[in-house]
Amino acid sequence: MAVLSTPKSAVQLASKGRPLKEHLFRIALLSSLAIALIFLGMLLIYTLEEGWGRLNPMLWENMPSIRRPETAGIQSGIFGTLWIISLTALMALPTGILAAIYLEEYADRGRWYNKIIELNISNLAAVPSIVYGILGLGIIARWLQFGFTVMTGAITISLLVLPIVIISAREAIRAVPPSIREGSLALGATQWQTIWRQVLPASIPGIATGSILALSRAIGEAAPFLMLGAATLVRFNPEGVWSSFTVLPLQIYNFISQSREEFHVLAAAAIVVLLAILLVMNSVAIWLRNRYQKRW
């Protein structure tokens, strides 16, 4: 039998045209992404444009002033922020990582107290930062009489980032396959040896990434410091942990509260500096993740 026309295939592979729904869904996804990016771009352009005139070395060479906006800088804010973040890292990271190791490797999840701990760490991560400010003021500054010092600020911020550090460290530790732990234990390694020599090295990139992101969140905090009754105008750099200080967000807040227009320009320039510090930290986090990412 001669087949003259194109035979009709049993399987229908011809395109029927993508359904409208599929297109609409793609558009919805792309526009959500676009909204986020457009706002970020606008923020950056606006701040850069506003602060451009004051993005000169005077900004980080000079101390703040409320009388001479044309020469005022933010050096004490930059140093204050660096002090706070370093001290916070020293306190919050070891504590957070050890807590995460306990919860992931030692805690029996069936026990009621471990369940309560887990639940409350998630709750703590959601507590507004100003509440930590009240805690710092009431307990650390007043009751422990640490006053408004770098130490008080750092302890408060440590408490603020601790739940985030714990949660991200737990995720990183959980991502290490159980077969690695079994392999190590089956060779006669103790649990501590297994954690110290296998689990931690394998999860360090994830822990580092999470920690940096947690710290960069802390850098932008102003609320807890306001609550602590911080001085917004500090004309010297911190000399130690018992020194008083200011941080960049507070400095920015102070400049914006001034009525003269030059201070608003100064504030915008300070925001650019703050954003630059944040970007550097986040880039380090991404670099770490890509550099040391493990593939199993």
Place this chain on the structure above:
Amino acid sequence: MSQPNVTIRGPEVPNTPGSLDPVFTVEDLSVFYGDYEAVRNVDMMIGRREITAMIGPSGCGKSTVLRCFNRMNDLIPGAHIKGKILYHDENLYGDHVDPIEVRRRIGMVFQKPNPFPKSIYENVAYGPKVNGIKRNMDTVVEEALTKAALWDEVKDKLKQNALSLSGGQQQRLCIARAIAVKPEVILMDEPCSALDPIATTKIEDLMQELRQEYTILIVTHNMQQAARVSDRTAFFTAEVDDAGVRHGRLVEFDQTTRIFTKPSDKRTEDYITGRFG
């Protein structure tokens, strides 16, 4: 009965039951996960420098029993045993026994190759290191890799990441890693199930070499493999009791030749002839 079409190892072990030189004596062993009795009343003996295979359908408890021999089940919350496993003369589950010490003497190779994400050298050196051995590490590593028939393939790339090896090489590395601690026994939990036939053959040949020096227990899904490599075979199956609960049971334990030619239990015969499982 119809003969299964497989090669069976010759009768290399003596026929008389009394001639078995036991490394382990399992007495009335039951394994529990919480309240659930996963395996019930197992009695068997593991002979020195023999290969003992544990076969049976899925869920018959053979891996569970294997993991009792180096107390890996201790890591599962709620797991415990009744009965005894004597290692030479000592009860493995005695009060004063340290599971860490047990695992130093009784090594284990897992179903899926699980090398550490470190260099080949570091993988082999890890066991001796955690056991406090520091000197002559190069010799220890070379010796273990040689015994695991991997040295020639990796001697020029000891610093390379172990994950860059093929699956079969990774599994032999895991064997080398276990050997490096100088254990007396090596437990193997379906060591070839993730490997291709050529890699499987290499591991099976390796087992024959290792048999000169080590006592080997292997859990396998593959009956032909049990027939090819083992001296004795334990056949497990799952049984449902009166309350409707499934338990793993040891049906028959004998020389491999007998299990595969004239099994004494009907269930064994059905399984090895492929009528069941």
